[in-house]
Amino acid sequence: MFLDETLKFFGALAAQTGLANLWWGNVVMIALGIGMILLAVTKKYEPLLLVGIGFSCIMSNVPGSDLILPGGLFTYAYKGVQLLILPPLIFFGVGAMTDFGPMIANPKLVILGAAAHLGIFVALIGAKLLGFTIYQAGAIGIIGGADGPMAVFMAVKLAPELLPQISVAAYSYMALMPLIQPPVMKLLTTKAERKIRMKQLRTVSRVERIAFPIIIGVIVNLLLPPVAPLITMLMLGNLFKEVLVTSRLAKTAANEVMNVVIVLLTVAIGSTMQAEKFLTGSTLEVVALGLVAFLFGTGSGVVGAKIMNLFLKEKINPLLGSAGIASVPIAARVSHNVALEDDPDNFLIYHAMGPNLAGVFGTALSGGIMLALLQ
Amino acid sequence: MNKDTLTFAVILSLIDFFLSMVMITGIGLVLRLLPLLNRLGKLDEESMRRGH
Numbered sequence: 248m249f250l251d252e253t254l255k256f257f258g259a260l261a262a263q264t265g266l267a268n269l270w271w272g273n274v275v276m277i278a279l280g281i282g283m284i285l286l287a288v289t290k291k292y293e294p295l296l297l298v299g300i301g302f303s304c305i306m307s308n309v310p311g312s313d314l315i316l317p318g319g320l321f322t323y324a325y326k327g328v329q330l331l332i333l334p335p336l337i338f339f340g341v342g343a344m345t346d347f348g349p350m351i352a353n354p355k356l357v358i359l360g361a362a363a364h365l366g367i368f369v370a371l372i373g374a375k376l377l378g379f380t381i382y383q384a385g386a387i388g389i390i391g392g393a394d395g396p397m398a399v400f401m402a403v404k405l406a407p408e409l410l411p412q413i414s415v416a417a418y419s420y421m422a423l424m425p426l427i428q429p430p431v432m433k434l435l436t437t438k439a440e441r442k443i444r445m446k447q448l449r450t451v452s453r454v455e456r457i458a459f460p461i462i463i464g465v466i467v468n469l470l471l472p473p474v475a476p477l478i479t480m481l482m483l484g485n486l487f488k489e490v491l492v493t494s495r496l497a498k499t500a501a502n503e504v505m506n507v508v509i510v511l512l513t514v515a516i517g518s519t520m521q522a523e524k525f526l527t528g529s530t531l532e533v534v535a536l537g538l539v540a541f542l543f544g545t546g547s548g549v550v551g552a553k554i555m556n557l558f559l560k561e562k563i564n565p566l567l568g569s570a571g572i573a574s575v576p577i578a579a580r581v582s583h584n585v586a587l588e589d590d591p592d593n594f595l596i597y598h599a600m601g602p603n604l605a606g607v608f609g610t611a612l613s614g615g616i617m618l619a620l621l622q
Numbered sequence: 623m624n625k626d627t628l629t630f631a632v633i634l635s636l637i638d639f640f641l642s643m644v645m646i647t648g649i650g651l652v653l654r655l656l657p658l659l660n661r662l663g664k665l666d667e668e669s670m671r672r673g674h
Contacts, residue, residue, distance in 0.1 A: 354653035361639075361646040368635035375631040384631060453665045455656045462652060470645065491670035608649060612642040620634055621625065 265311020272522030273308040280304035280517070293422045296395075299513025300415070304520040314518065321518035328410070328515045331403060333508055334396035335480040340505030341396075342460070342484025343497040345575070349600035351455055352448040355555070356567060356598075360605025362551025363571030364613050366391035366544030370536045377532050382406050385617050387533055390417045391540025392610030393424070393574035399512070400477060401614050405621065411519040412530045416537035421574045427538070428569055428581045431545040436565050440553075442590045443564040445598040456489040463608075471615030473622070478611050545569045548602070570599040573606035 261267055283301030287294035307315050314321040327333040350357060371388030375381060386406040389398050390413060398417035402410040420427065433441075460482035467478040487497040552568030566582040579599035586595045623630060 351653055351656060354650040357646055357650040357653065358643065361643045364642065365639065368639055371635055372628070372631050375628050381626045381631055381634070385634075452657075452660050453667055453670075454659045454662060457665075458656060458659050459653075462656075463649070466649065466652070491667060494671070605646065605649075609642060609646055612645050613638055616638045616641050617634065620637065 265309060268310035270522070272526045273310060276308040276520060276522045276525060277305050280308070280520075293418060295509055296418050296513055299510055300418075300517040300520075303514045303517025305517075307518045307521050315521065321514055324511045324515040325518055327511050328399060328403060329407070331400060331476060333512045333515065334400045334403075335476040336504060336508045337396040337512065338477050339480040339484040340500050340502075340508065341575075342481040342486075343488045343500035344505075345481075345485060345488075345604065346600075347459055347485060347604055348451040348456065349448060349597050350602075350604040351451045351459055353598065353601045355559075356563065356601040357605035357608070358555070359548055359551055359568050359571035359602035360573075360607070360609035361571070361612065363544050363548030363568060363602070363606060364392055364609050365547030366540035366542065366572075367610075367613050369543040370540035373536050373539055374532070377536075379529070379532075380406075382621060383409055385621055386413055387536050388540065389413075389610065389614055389617075390420065390533075390537040391544045391572075392606070392613060393417070393421055393541065393544070393572045393578065394607060394610040395421065397474075397477065397573070397610045397614055399516070400474075401617070404473075404618060408524070409529070409533060411516065411525050412533040414516045415520070416534050420537050420541050421577060424541070424572075424574055424577045425581050425584070427541050428545045428572075428578070429585050431542055432549055432566055432569050432582075432585050435546055435549045435553075438589050440565050441586055441588075442593060443562055444590075444593055445564055445567075445595065446561065448597065448601075453489070453491075457486070460486040460489065467611070467615075471612065471619065473618035474611045474615035478608070481607070541572070544572050548572060564593075564595060564598070566595060567599050567602050571602040571606045571609065573603070573610045575603050575607060576600060578606070579603040 280301040283297040286292045287297035303321060306312055307321065313319045367388040370391050371384045374384035374387040379387065383406040386402045386409055389401040395418050399414050402413040464479050464482040468475045484500045487493045487500060548568035548571040549565050552563055552565040556562045564586060566586050570578045570582040572578045579596055582599040583594065583596040586593045
């Protein structure tokens with residue numbers, strides 16, 4: 248009898264631990280989290296993002312952990328995402344470290360920042376065909392804008408239940424751009440086109456650099472209030488950088504603020520990757536649609552540049568078109584590297600930054616119009 | 623109109639793509655006019671850098 252009672256006692260104790268609730272889904276997600284950390288540490292794939300996301304993914308899939316329960320520590324990080332505080336703060340830091348000179352110096356290339364976003368709408372229509380709601384389809388489509396904070400912003404606004412899938416897809420594909428984009432770029436261009444050299448850009452004055460964030464902030468707030476928080480904070484950070492008299496604020500925004508926000512954002516995203524929500528058929532569909540969006544966006548950017556060349560006396564290198572996808576500066580670097588393969592002296596990086604930066608506005612405009620039409 | 627349809631998704635995409643091209647072209651035009659601000663004068667960057 249004593250043995251029976253003892254066994255019953257230990258049985259009851261075990262039943263109320265997390266171990267009793269562990270299922271294969273938790274094991275898979277824990278393995279995924281470990282995989283993310285390994286990729287970050289060994290291959291250096293987006294370590295600032297993957298370490299935090301991977302770790303909080305692991306912890307969120309340990310049953311019994313109260314980190315993700317109401318009032319748990321990770322839920323406070325998620326509040327920052329839910330209340331749309333963290334994505335604008337990321338943009339604040341990005342603005343403080345960004346040189347918009349290439350975009351200001353060659354304004355005709357900004358149109359590539361919109362041309363390269365056809366992928367958003369291909370993915371949106373594809374998602375609708377697969378049975379997602381229009382709101383979910385809109386949030387999935389924005390993955391094609393290759394802008395992490397914007398993808399998080401739109402997911403929270405339109406389809407918070409898909410936040411883990413959308414954010415993981417957006418940030419993963421951004422890191423994989425050097426693999427995804429070049430085949431499409433080479434397929435759509437000739438060697439002669441890839442060897443086109445660009446004229447040196449003019450110098451942008453300090454007055455222009457200071458006026459730029461103020462003017463753009465006013466325009467976006469006037470025309471697209473739904474995305475004003477993101478672009479306003481981007482411009483505020485940039486203004487701190489460009490006025491020179493607030494360099495310590497710009498340094499804080501670009502370093503300390505960014506670092507703190509990245510920690511909170513990655514913990515928040517990872518904490519939503521619970522097995523019950525993540526291991527569904529829709530996750531695979533979101534991942535596939537994200538790839539479609541990137542491929543079409545790359546192609547539409549290159550084709551957009553080729554269409555521009557029909558009307559321009561001084562031709563632009565069509566590889567700049569794919570840089571219109573917003574992933575700064577990865578897409579610009581890819582354009583530069585692909586050009587170097589055919590002409591080792593053709594340095595496109597500074598020129599490619601123009602459409603690359605315009606892509607940030609392109610994604611914001613596409614998202615803002617979408618929100619205005621859907622909400 | 624019922625928004626949760628394929629037809630609305632296509633219309634939304636067409637309008638959104640077209641409008642974003644128009645708006646970004648407008649931003650491009652504004653950027654084209656930025657050099658006119660240089661007529662207001664030059665800023666002393668050295669003294670600005672000596673700020674806080």
